[in-house]
Amino acid sequence: MVDGAARGVVRRSDQTRVSVRSPSTRHLSLFCPPRGTYGALMRRLGVDVGGTFTDLILYDEAGERITVHKLASTPADPSVAILQGVQEVCALAGTEPSELSALLHGTTVGTNTILERRGAKVGMITTEGFRDILHIARHRKPYTFSLMQDIPQQVRPLILRQYRRCVPERMLVDGTVHMPLDEDAVTTQLRYLADEGIESVAICFLGSFANAEHEERVRSLAAQVLPDAFVSVSSDVSPQHREYERFSTAAINAYIGPRVGHYLDRLLEQLRDAGLRRDPHLMQSSGGITTFENGRRYPVNLVLSGPAAGLLGGIDAARRSGFANTITLDVGGTSADICVAPAGQARMKHLLDSSIDHYPVMVPMIDIETIGAGGGSIATVEEGQIIKVGPESAGADPGPAAYGRGGTAATVTDANVVLGRLRPGAFLGGRMPLDADCARRVMTDHVADPLGLSVEDAALGVIAVTVHNMVNAIETNSVRKGYDPREFVLVAAGGAGPLHAAQIARTIGIPHVVVPPHPGVTAAAGLLASDVRYEVAASAWQDLSRLEEADLEAVYRDLEVRVAEHMEDAGFAGGDVLLERAADCRYEGQGYELRVPVPSTAVDVGWATAARQAFEERHEREYFGRFAELAVHVITVRVTGTGGMPELHWPVLGGATSNDGPAPIAxxxxxxxxxxxxxxxxxxxxxxxxxxxxxxxxxxxxxxxxxxxxxxxxxxxxxxxxxxxxxxxxxxxxx
Incomplete structure (x- = not known):
């Protein structure tokens, strides 16, 4: 086995949580070409695409200058706004796309593909007798006490039942082949899928997390029968036990794969035509940057791309102002993303809690709470004379009525215009005049008149409901998880976050609010503050008290080699790569695991003791108890590689030239x-x-x-x- 360190300079660390690096961290990589390569110092561009606006921030090392730009998104084809924005922000900064050393992108294409049900026509090859796993799931209802509800995987299946095809094969949980794969049956089923016009194939077998031999053979056969189809292999996408969650993850990967891949290919081609010479990169749900190629292969890792970037940007802003415990509130036009980061470190979601639109997604994701509360959220009056805000949104087109683009619904933005908090001539620096008369009219028609209120009181009611929704989400993500939000700082990000942050903080009792220099582009700034990350996992199933030490160490070593090879492909052969080991552990008899950091030293008795201690400390923090008499099992082991981005030297704001204080403009x-x-x-x-x-x-x-x-x-x-x-x-x- 080739040691991971042989493929570059590799460091190991026991850290496992996503964090924004300290100012002392500085590495050279593909993101920082040698000085003079393009006749200039480093220029790095972050591009975040939201439902309403596309945000860009360009950092120019020459003079440590920041250029910010914002324009309306083009939901039908996000690449249109991206290309326009790249050209415009470069012009504002006095540079060209060809002079960019890095372009980092946060995308919602995968998420929107699921939410809008615009994915590929997917087929599935699975173990005989198990094609209904995706339908049966775990018999959980999204709303426990509701008799009238839809079960998403049953009423809106990502793969229709007639396209879920079974073949004889069986792999046992220990990786033993119980029944050989019937390759003739596989070929027959693949031909059926080809005749049905299938665009994407999910390959999902029982026990494949322990032995992927059968799934990989089907991948090879699929390449022959369906050469143009996207192929998603469950043991490749999420090599972990729990068949339903693994199957669901592979199905989502297959469902969004063709559209995400087409989007990335088209965007890359357009950026190349515009002169971009460096490879662009993508933000993942885990908070790390990855390559376009990795994004094409594993689009399921991108479903929280934008929110993850916003979180990291908020943490970085708080850190630079001297705050550690951070709650980020990123409010855009469609939604609000909330995350609690104790000591400036984002927590990862429990794998069993990770989902998108109620479909399980068993991949690393930052623990972010997203609610339908944004500037474009629509306000209505429900039965019982109750104001309801969101989750429906006016989006970018037509947008709020105040945009003057034909919108007829009352929105949060319209409420802020009515209250005078958004001045018609100052929105987007005056580039998008607001129509106050339209805002008052829709607020009167849809909220004030039905409730018998003045238009101002109606607008205050809309804001109060919006704030309540955000407060509830913050408390859900903090108090219920053992954190006191009054010990945190609230970072207000997004175009609409600073409008409401003070009212939210006062309601909860948070003493301070931080508004970054460019709050509307915090997610784009977060892209520039992120590192390249890659994680791999493997099943272990060992008792810490009876470890097969050599076998477990070999698994970790193999994972480290895979990570090192990937990081080398990403351009980090000559740079530092930080390797982190982790393990998903549980007490004997439990049905869920907790992820904990483990030592990077060789697996031995001391390693097992440290792993158990880390697990029990987290178990006590999460569930307020530990059980010394129970055995602890290691179920899944993980290795994460991190390649450091060059540190950004943000401009320091100068002091005032007089003692008169700031002068208001109005x-x-x-x-x-x-x-x-x-x-x-x-x-x-x-x-x-x-x-x-x-x-x-x-x-x-x-x-x-x-x-x-x-x-x-x-x-x-x-x-x-x-x-x-x-x-x-x-x-x-x-x-």
Missing amino acids: EVPVVFATDDGSQRVQTRIYARERLFAGDELSGPAIVEQPDSTTVIPPGASARIDEIGNIVLTIQEPAR
Whole structure:
């Protein structure tokens, strides 16, 4: 066996959580070409595509300059807005796409393919007698007490039953071949799928996580019979036990594979035509960067691409302002993404909790709570005179009524226009004028009149419901998991996050809110703060008290070699690669595992003791108990490789040249809620670009910038730090 270190400089570490590196971390890799390669220093571009806007941020090492750009997304073909945005942001920065050293992309194409049911026509080859695993699942209902509900995998199957074809074969749980694969039957079923016009094939056999021989043979046969089809092999996509979750993961990979692959190929071709000379890269759900080629093969790893980038950008902003415990709130046009990061480290989801639209996805994913609450979320009045906001959204086209593009629904953006928090001539730096009359009309027709309220009170009601939804999501992701949100800082990101963050923080009792310099493009900035990551896993099934030490060490070594080879292919042969070992453990008799860090030393008695201690500490933290008398089993082992990106030296904001304090650019009436009802208060408006380090603001105030708007309500104050973050202090917090 070739040792992983032979393929480059490899470091091992016991860390397992995703974190934004400290300023001391600096590596050279494919993302940092030698100085002078293109006649300039490093230029790195982050591109995040949301449901409403496409965000770009370009970092130029020459002068440590940041250029931000935002434009409307093109949902029918996201590459259109990306290409336009790349050309425009390069023009603004005085450069060309050919001079970019890296382009990093966060995409929602895979997610939207599932949500919109626009995936490929998929066939499946599986073990005889088990084609209904995807239908039966685990007999769980999404809503326990609802009699009238749809079971997603039954009413909206990703693979229709007639295309789930069985063949004789059987692999036992220990990897022993119980029944040989009937290759003639496989060929017959593949030909049937070909005749039916199948575009993608999922290969899912029992026991393949222990021995992938049969699945790999079917892959070879599929390449002959269906040469143009996308092939998803369960033991390759998610080599772990639990047949339903593994089958579901492979099915989703097959369902979105052709569309994601076509999108990536088209985007790459267009970027090449525009002059891009470096290979673009993608954000994964795990919070690491990967290659386009890896994204084509495993598109299921991209389903939380954008939200993961937003989280990392928020953590980085908080760290630079001196905060560790972080809650990120990234509110865009369609949804709000919330994540709790104790000590600035994002937690990974339990594999059994990872899903997309109720379909299990057994791949590494950051623990992010997503709710349908964004600027474009539609407000309606339900039976019982109750305001409901979201999850339906007006999207980018036609968008909120205030956009003047024909939208007829009342949205959160319209409510903020009615309240005076979004000024019609200042939205997107004045590039998109808002129609206040349209906003008032839809708010009156759809909310105020049905409730018998003034239009201002109706708008306040819409905001209150939106804030309640976000508060509930934050508490679900923090309090219920053992964290006190009052000990955290709230990072407000996205175009709409800073509009509502202070009200959210006051409701929960969070003392401080951080608004990054470019909150509307935090996800794009997070792409620039991320490292290249690759993870592989294998089944182990060993008792820590009776370890087969040599066998387990061999498995880890094999995984490390695979990771090192992948990182070399990604351009890290001469750079540092950080190798991290982890294990999914459980008590004997339990039906679920917890992932824990394990030592990178050789597997021995000391290793087993450390692994058990790590497991029991996490079990006690998660479930408030440990059981010393029970055996602990290692079910799955993992190795993650991380290649460090060159550190970004963000510009430091200069101090004010006078002692007069910041000067407002306007003073306008804005509606706020008080104990006595709605009240119109004269509010100072500040331009973000005119604020300097050390400037202090008192509420009520509003800070405008092209990519977002920050509301500082009465009773709150704010200070601009040297990083350029707005740090709000929330007074009189709710307790």
